[in-house]
Amino acid sequence: MSTKNLSAQKRMRQDEKRRIRNKGVKSALRTAAKKVVLASEKQDAETAKLALADMIKRIDTAARKGIVKKNTAARKKSRMQKLVNRLGA
Helix, strand or coil: CCCCCHHHHHHHHHHHHHHHHHHHHHHHHHHHHHHHHHHHHCCCHHHHHHHHHHHHHHHHHHHHCCCCCHHHHHHHHHHHHHHHHHHHC
């Protein structure tokens, strides 16, 4: 790393910090989505709705920060909403 110039070294440090932060956010998204799926499999509508609200909040934040793309966020929210809506029907 010492052979590269200072700006490249700084960029690598920044990239690593961002990679770790983004990894945590994506992991939290997957966990939140899993909670919705598990609640819907148990036919627990109330828990599923609460888990869905949490997931939507997290995914909107991630999309706003550019961690996931806007269309990806919309697709995931739509699919989970459909899953929860089937419980009420």
